[in-house]
Amino acid sequence: MTRILVVAETALRELVRRRTVLIILLLFPLAFYLSRRGDHLGQSIRFVCLGLGWALSTAALFAGSAARGIEPRLRLSGYGSLHLVLGRLLALWTVGVLLSAPYFLLILVDQHDVRYGAIALVMALTVLVAVPFGLLLSAVLPRELEGTLVLLTVVGLQMVMDPASTATRALPFWFSREIGTYAIDHTDGGYLTRGLVQGLSFAVALTLLVAVAAAVRLRQRRHLRFA
């Protein structure tokens, strides 16, 4: 447990020291929100949630890439790959919660006649999904640029594709629009359930994949035996 907490604390410190990144991260969803603030209030909520997801996955992608260099050494110093994964997830989830909180307050103040609870749920799921999504990209794609392009594609598709089509369910942030519709347009509970199931499945699956990817990359090699 101590090891996980130390990794989490270290990851948080590293993130906090990248001031510019932090500021962009914080303002990025705001730009999304304001872009739709004029024409359609509800749309601005959907956009801010996507913006949060995008910002957070990007942060996770970069944090994951930055850690690649030192992780083998940490593994060698007595950390298990699970310590490293859980520590980093914990740190980024914390960042996600801190990042979402002001936007939730903003919606609370700025918007009326929406289901606030459902919006909180969208944000929570966004945080849960975005972090392992970004980490997984950093684990699979060795270069940050490639990961960033994939993120750009995913979020872009998410914005332009019709949420009603089945194919969009394969996108990690589909739940955001589904539950968003439930929250804003007061549709039936089916939207909520479908969104919840999709979001949770993605959160669990992505987290597992991140753990597996780390376990494989940082595995104890077969030729080496400790006696």
Add this chain to the structure above:
Amino acid sequence: MNQERRAQWLRGVLDLCVLALLSRGESYGYELSQALRAHGLGTVQGGTLYPVLLRLQRSGLLTAHWREGETGPARKYYRISPAGSAALRAAAIDWSAFAASVGAILSEEPKR
């Protein structure tokens, strides 16, 4: 006397002077530096003297041992070894010949 020139000359013969002083009896660093000064060789600083002593000791021309002084801290006393005495005798003859040659050149009357 030109300080720089004296330092240059001394560099070549300091080990011989030290051996010669020690052939009269054992001594320690500070006393040796005083003796060199008393013989008109000026101040030989510790930074020059001790490395020479160390080198002579390493090459077996001197032996050394520590002894408590009557006052103050322990001192490292140096004594000349048989090999040192032999080296000194040989070098003293060489030096006399060398100094005589230099003297002869310097004192020659210029020809008209």
Add this chain to the structure above:
Amino acid sequence: MNHNAWLAALTGELRRHGVGPDLTGHVVAEAATHLAKSGESPLRVFGPPDAYARAVADSLGGPDVRPPRRHPGPVRLAARGITKRYRGRTVLDRVDLTVRAGEIAAVVGANGAGKSTFLRICAGLLSPDAGTVAVHGTLGYCPQDGGTAEFLNPDEHFVLIGAGRGLGRAAARRAGRAGAAALEWTPPPRTQARHLSGGTRQKLNLVLARLGEPDVLLLDEPYQGFDRGTYLDFWHEVWRWRDAGKAVVVVTHLLNQLDRVDTVLDLTASRERDA
């Protein structure tokens, strides 16, 4: 500079210049006696400590003869038949290395001879195409570069690596600072690794590898960017670790230290022999 400060500096400089502990004691005591007697400034009598230490080291005419070592202990690292190919080119061909507790092995060879590859295989960071490595005890590894986190300061590095080795915060920081002091380095409390010079970052790297006192140390040219003094300090530390019963493997391309190691693994030779 007063007498004591000068004498303390001289002690350090003599050690750096490879003068053994006994002789260092004698030289310092002799200088102290002289200074007490003459009452003059040490800078005037002996000059700066490093210059005097150099003069002493020069007058010795060669490295200090080290006392015969104890018998080496049990085998700590045994690499057998390590073979590695890159794109059809055999970089390592059935390389063997055995290092016991209290031994230093130097891995030498030209650029591209596979020195770093061999060490990474020993550390388990890379899989060989054939061969096994058995490690008896814990492993510390110092990479050639990298291995530090840009945005963390030295103390945070100590805590992070220390936690992996089971050290608490305070203990990790203490151990790290002690290791740094042995390399004549005082880690600045707030400077992040990205603001450290190359040589200083390598010091951090080296201290991290040593944290938690692993039994086997794998050092991949850890002295890059070190100045001469630090380089000497580094070798003194390596000898000290050996005397403490550690098994040390050092990748090096500098051959002037080879007379002071126990085993030399020349990878250039091994490949050319089989070519």
